[in-house]
Every structure is written in C-alpha cells, then in structure tokens.
Amino acid sequence: MDENTNSNDTPLWGGRFGSTPAEAFERVNASIPFDVCLAPFDIRGSIAHATMLGERGIISDDEAKELVRGLKIVLTEVEAGEFAWTIADEDVHTAVERRLREHAGAVAAKLHTGRSRNDQVALDFHLFCREASEKIIAALLETMRAFVDVAEANRETVIPGYTHLQRAQPLLLAHHLLAHFQTLRRDVRRFEAAREAANVSPLGAAALGGTPHPTDPERTAELLGMEPLVNSLDSVSERDFALDLLYACSVLGVHLSRMGEEWVLWTSQEFAFATLSDGFSSGSSIMPQKKNPDAYELMRGKSGRLIGNLSALLVTLKGLPPGYSKDLQEDKEPVMDSVGSVLAMLRVLPEMLRTATFHPKQMREAAGGFALATELADYLAMNGVAFRDAHHAVGRLVRRCEELGLELEELSREELVSAHPELAGFPGELLTPEGSITNKKSLGSTSYKSVERQLAAARDLLETGR
Incomplete structure (x- = not known):
C-alpha cells in the first residue's frame, strides 16, 4: 500500500497500531453521529489551509489547486445531502479526507501538512x-x-402591571x-x-506547539475572515x-x-x-x-x-x-x-x-380599581404631605373600600377627603387607567409620549443598527 494512503478500515492514525479498533471502542470514540454538521466549516477551513500551503510553497501550486478543486466537489456533495457518512470514519475530518482522496487521489494525503486534528x-x-x-x-x-x-x-391598549403577581399599576x-x-x-x-x-x-x-513548516496562520485567518x-x-x-x-x-x-x-x-x-x-x-x-x-x-x-x-x-x-x-x-x-x-x-x-x-x-378592567391607589398617594406627596403619611392614609382608604365592597373610582369626594383633607382637590381623571398613565413624567415611563419615543427609538435601532 502507498505510504500516503490508508485502507478504508485503518484509521488515519493507525500506523502506530497493530490492529484496528474494537467495534465497541470505535462507537464510543466516534463523533460522526453529531459532528457531521461541521462538514461545511471543515471543508472551508481546509480550502483556506490548502491555499496557504500552495502560496507558501509548502506544496506545489498544482497540488494546492487540485486539493481546492477536490474540496469544492466534496462541499457540493455535503450541501446537496449526497455525502455518505459511516461510523468507521470516526469524525468529520476523516470522512472529508476519505472522500477527497477519492476525488483527488494521493495528493489528498498532503492536505494535513502543518496541521493537526x-x-x-x-x-x-x-x-x-x-x-x-x-x-x-x-x-x-x-x-x-x-x-x-x-x-x-x-x-x-391598557394592561395592569404586576409585582409579586399582584396587580400593581396601569401600563400601556x-x-x-x-x-x-x-x-x-x-x-x-x-x-x-x-x-x-x-x-x-x-x-x-x-x-x-506549532509546526516546523513555514505556514502563515495570518493568511489562513484572513481567508476565513478571522x-x-x-x-x-x-x-x-x-x-x-x-x-x-x-x-x-x-x-x-x-x-x-x-x-x-x-x-x-x-x-x-x-x-x-x-x-x-x-x-x-x-x-x-x-x-x-x-x-x-x-x-x-x-x-x-x-x-x-x-x-x-x-x-x-x-x-x-x-x-x-x-x-x-x-x-x-x-x-x-x-x-x-x-x-x-x-x-x-x-x-x-x-x-x-x-x-x-x-x-x-x-x-x-383589571388595570383599574386598587391599581390606582398609588395615584392618590403621589398626589398627596406632591401637595406637601410626607409620602409615608400619604401611604398610610391611602392604605386605610383601601381597607375601607374592601370593607364596603367598593372600588376607589366609586368613592365620593367626601369619602376621599375623610381619608385626608388634601384630597379635596384631587383630579378625578387620575382615578382611571388612562389618567394614571398620562400622569407619568419620568424618563422611560409608561406615559403615552414616553412610549411613542420608545417606539421611535426601537424602530431606529432596527433600521440603522444604532
């Protein structure tokens, strides 16, 4: 047998060994069952490697061209689903090299020069x-x-926002x-x-540790865009x-x-x-x-x-x-x-x-009710009431609503004022999901204007990549 070729049942590394692998070991050792999807990448890498070997004079220009020609044929077979894989190939690299040898002959054995698996x-x-x-x-x-x-x-469209999977505040x-x-x-x-x-x-x-052959890793990387x-x-x-x-x-x-x-x-x-x-x-x-x-x-x-x-x-x-x-x-x-x-x-x-x-x-409907309670507390805080005091006042008001079986929107002005005198001037439209949403002022909030800005920015990002 030519020293640069292998029989179909002898591994590429088999020169050191006196017998072929046991079938059980062959199966556990093989990566062919899952690494066949690497074949296109393996072939493109080999094309870059063969090109570099020819350019550096490590193999002749004709040999490099023959390798590239054969590899492109194998790539076409892989992409068309016509490549026959076998467990005896051990891995995708061996399978590609086997098929390359069938297309290009003995020169296929030179592809591995300056390269390891x-x-x-x-x-x-x-x-x-x-x-x-x-x-x-x-x-x-x-x-x-x-x-x-x-x-x-x-x-x-309005939706309730949640914290702890409990209705929290209205959102768009x-x-x-x-x-x-x-x-x-x-x-x-x-x-x-x-x-x-x-x-x-x-x-x-x-x-x-590298190779004694005068390879050019920068060139192969360049050919692969890496x-x-x-x-x-x-x-x-x-x-x-x-x-x-x-x-x-x-x-x-x-x-x-x-x-x-x-x-x-x-x-x-x-x-x-x-x-x-x-x-x-x-x-x-x-x-x-x-x-x-x-x-x-x-x-x-x-x-x-x-x-x-x-x-x-x-x-x-x-x-x-x-x-x-x-x-x-x-x-x-x-x-x-x-x-x-x-x-x-x-x-x-x-x-x-x-x-x-x-x-x-x-x-x-789910965005209303007690999900609007924070509007009352924030209104009080904006009118000089310490937020903790406002929180307690509105909390008592919510408890009162629960006792009466009412929603906050159903309370009379008198009932609001009984919770805290400053609620006498509370704008009624804030006790609606839409009013609560409109009332938000902070950056990135759920207000209509803020969401429009977010939408515009999102579209701009998708269209320009910025």
Whole structure:
C-alpha cells in the first residue's frame, strides 16, 4: 500500500497500531453521529489551509489547486445531502479526507501538512459558533421587529402591571412589550460578544506547539475572515467561545421562559387577556374545549436544558490541563443542542406574537380599581404631605373600600377627603387607567409620549443598527 494512503478500515492514525479498533471502542470514540454538521466549516477551513500551503510553497501550486478543486466537489456533495457518512470514519475530518482522496487521489494525503486534528477541530467549532451566533442575532432582530409591530398596533391598549403577581399599576401594553424588546436587545449584545470570541482562527497551532513548516496562520485567518491565533497551546484547548455562546443561549432561554410564563397566564380563562391563533395552539386528546399554549410552555420548559448544557460544558472543562484531551469531544453536543433549541423557539415566536388577539376590555378592567391607589398617594406627596403619611392614609382608604365592597373610582369626594383633607382637590381623571398613565413624567415611563419615543427609538435601532 502507498505510504500516503490508508485502507478504508485503518484509521488515519493507525500506523502506530497493530490492529484496528474494537467495534465497541470505535462507537464510543466516534463523533460522526453529531459532528457531521461541521462538514461545511471543515471543508472551508481546509480550502483556506490548502491555499496557504500552495502560496507558501509548502506544496506545489498544482497540488494546492487540485486539493481546492477536490474540496469544492466534496462541499457540493455535503450541501446537496449526497455525502455518505459511516461510523468507521470516526469524525468529520476523516470522512472529508476519505472522500477527497477519492476525488483527488494521493495528493489528498498532503492536505494535513502543518496541521493537526487539534487545531482543525478547534477551527471547525470556532466557525460553527460564529455562524450560529450570526443566525441567532438575525432571529432575535426579527423577534424584536415583531414586538415593535405588535406594540405599534396596540398603542392605546391598557394592561395592569404586576409585582409579586399582584396587580400593581396601569401600563400601556406597548410599554410592556417594549420591555421585552429591551431584554432581547441585551441578548443581541451577548451574541455579538459570542461571535467576536469565536472569530479567532487556531490554525497554525498544530497539535499544541506549532509546526516546523513555514505556514502563515495570518493568511489562513484572513481567508476565513478571522483573527489569527496568539498562543498555540491556548488555541487548541480553550473553549471559552463555546461557553460564551452557551451562556448567551442560557440567558436568552431564561428570557423566553419568562415570556412563555406570561403568555400561559394571559391566555388562561382566569386572565383572558389574549387568545392565541389556532395555528400556534394545540388541543386535548380527551377534552374537546381545550386550547393549549404549548409553544409558550415549551419555551418555558426548554430553559432547563439550555442552562444544563452550559453547566455540562463548564464541568467538562474544569479539570482539563492545557492541550487537547478527548474530553473536548463533549463540547459540541451541548452547543449544537442549545443552538438548535434557541433557533426553533425564535422561528415560532415572531408570528405567534403577530397573530395573537388581545382583549382590551378585560385588560383595562383589571388595570383599574386598587391599581390606582398609588395615584392618590403621589398626589398627596406632591401637595406637601410626607409620602409615608400619604401611604398610610391611602392604605386605610383601601381597607375601607374592601370593607364596603367598593372600588376607589366609586368613592365620593367626601369619602376621599375623610381619608385626608388634601384630597379635596384631587383630579378625578387620575382615578382611571388612562389618567394614571398620562400622569407619568419620568424618563422611560409608561406615559403615552414616553412610549411613542420608545417606539421611535426601537424602530431606529432596527433600521440603522444604532
């Protein structure tokens, strides 16, 4: 057998060994079942590496061109779903090199010159995480557009705000939706940071200490649109960029879970604030009347696995010394699972928001009553009464209403004055949800003018990126 070729049943590293791997070991050792999605990144990295080898004269120009030609054919097969994967390939790199050898012949054995699987797999994963971050950012921006669209369509709708899941003060629904917009805006920044962390090429590190071949890591990095490595040992063993991506996914998962919980409540008969489109609801196998918010429940439920994936990789990394260890094969499945889960949720959320129906009457009704009590206390404070004294006076008034079975709006002027003389001049329109909202003056508040400014700023951010 030619020394530059391998039989199909001999691993690329098999020269040191007198027998082929046991089947049981082969299965536990192989990453092919999950790393096939790295194939496009592996091939693009190899194209950059082969190009650099030719430019540096490490291999001939003709050899480099033949490698690039063969790799492009393999890439076309992968993208068309025509590539045949086998467990004997062990990993995506071996599978690609096997197929390249079938297209380009013996020159395929030169592709690995000046490169190790250690820096190769690290590069593939960097490229995967970079693209995943970009996809999630795009999906987040579309979700943010949906929140703005729904907020603009419901500018006048009033909703009760809650603390401790108790009615607190009236808000505009648009203000509430824009709060989620700001949450997702912070998520975008986390994924931008994850993308930046992934945008470093480890090619040139080889196994861990570099290579004697006169490679040009800056050139391969340039061809891939990345920054070059700084320290070869660090480059093959660090997975901080994967942790950054998993952390961003985990925080986003928590935010989506909170939205899910909110919509589970809002669409319940007890709240009756909104109804989901039939296209985003499910039913019961036994109860014909049921219309369940399963998508939002899954958003709530998936947060657990996102947090678990972050914890899994942290635990995997915590005992590893610098340099590659096979433990690092466990870095991919948590990341791939988290990325897939997040993208699945973000694909359904924008249209689920846009097609929901809100029920303004029920919302406004819930935003009145004792949710207006703070207006009375603030009015007293603005008229010279110490706020703690105002708080107690209005608290006694609320207790009196509860005894009489009345809402604050139903009290007579005399009853207000009996709680505190300064309430004689209290403007009656403030004891309405709309009056309470209009009365807000502070920056970023729920007032109509403030929400209009927030909407304009949100649109400007989406259109200009500022």
